[in-house]
Amino acid sequence: MALYKFAALPDVEALKAPLAAFCCARAIKGTLILAPEGINGTVAGTPEAIDALADYLFAHGPFGDRLAGAEVKYSFADSAPFLRMKVRVKPEIVTLRAPQVDPNRQVGTYVEPEDWNGLIERNDVVLVDTRNxxxxxxxxxxxxxxxxxxxxxxxxxxxxxxxxxxxxKKVAMFCTGGIRCEKASSYLLSQGFEEVFHLKGGILKYLEVIPETQSRFSGECFVFDERVSVGHGLEPGHASLCRACRHPLTENDRQHEDYHEGISCPYCKADKAKHEAAAERQRQMELARQRGHAHMGDAAGSDAERRRREKKARAEQSRQANKA
Known part of the structure; x- marks a missing residue:
């Protein structure tokens, strides 16, 4: 579940711990950002757990009805896309550092995915990608x-x-899920731009509902989890991450002479410190694989706990045998 909502949350510090406990109790993983201006994040869990979280956030939890009408998108993955659960409190749910911007007061005109192609094909519209x-x-x-x-x-x-x-005179903008455009469009209006449009639900909603044969989106959409990217129909894409610098890599990037799996890529080829750290991490992963152990996240923690239990059991068996 990916969600965001601009809403007045002056009590974010009090909301943080109960929200984290609720998620952890249901094995939900991902990141949720709380700020006085609202909530933003993506989490994953079983369908039952995500349904329970939606009820907690939007209906019967401590948020009351403040998050009603949030922008929410659901998708499925074959394996867990996150390693742990994090709830963070920040000054903004998406950082622009423009105090004059208030999406609760003014934003651009929302454009439904079905109407987006017609808008961006107009010659009098300037189309801007607000992503990095x-x-x-x-x-x-x-x-x-x-x-x-x-x-x-x-x-x-x-x-x-x-x-x-x-x-x-006419500026159309888009981003991954819509949240950056809420602030970007509000900022442009504060700077005197008259007609500002943004794609409702962002690229993710567009890829979900617009058939590939009608799509004007080329390539894949970067997402901030272990899937790395998604394509039309929100199917997992073909991109991967450089484990040294975290830059997304295409198939062409992985064919580059400066790409070494788990160690370096064309975007960080000059950063030797990152390469050394990544090489050590890769070595530890290889050792873990050879031993049949997990290496990262909760899987590694569970694996280590299993080994501790086995060691303790063997010690107890030895102790009992010695007593006999």
Missing amino acids: DYEVGLGTFQRALDPKTANFTEFKDYVARHLDPARD
């Missing part, structure tokens, strides 16, 4: 401008340098 450069590199909409930002806070500088409210 590494996300755009995996896939984007045809004709979209790439701000080439390393993080969302740089989007303000891009607007100042490349967009002009006197010239760009």
Whole structure:
């Protein structure tokens, strides 16, 4: 379940621990970000656990009805896409650092996925991808401008340098799930842009409901979990992550001479410190595999606990044998 909602949550500190306990008690994993302006995150668990969490967040939990109407998307994975559960409190649920922006007060015009193609094919519409450069590199909409930002806070500088409210009368924007565009569209309106549009539900909703034969999206959409990317129908994509720098990699990237599985890639080829750490991690993973043990996350913790129990049982058997 991926969700976000801009809502007044002045009691985020009090909400954090109960929410984390609720999720952990049901083996839900992922990340939820709480801030005074709302909630954002993606989590995974059994269908029953996710249904229970939805009820807790949107109906019968301590949030009351403050999260009613949240943007929520459901999808399925063959294996757990997250290793642990984290609930974090931050100043913003998506960081822009623009105090004048308030999506609860003003945002751009929402455009349903079914109407998106018609809008972005118009010659009088400037189409902007609000995501970061590494996300755009995996896939984007045809004709979209790439701000080439390393993080969302740089989007303000891009607007100042490349967009002009006197010239760009109609601006359409999109992002992964819709949340960044809530702030981006609110920011453009605060800067004097008159007509601002954004894709409701983001790329993920578009890929879910628009047939591939009608799609204007090329490539795959980066997602912030172990799937790395998804394609049309939200099917898992073909991208992977560099374990040294966490940059998403295409098949062409993995054919590059600077790519070494688990150790380095073309995007971090000069960072020797990252390579050494990644090489040691890769070595530990290989040793774990040779021994038939898990290496990461809860699986590794469970594996270690199993080995401790087995060792304790053998010691107890030895002790009993010695007594006999």
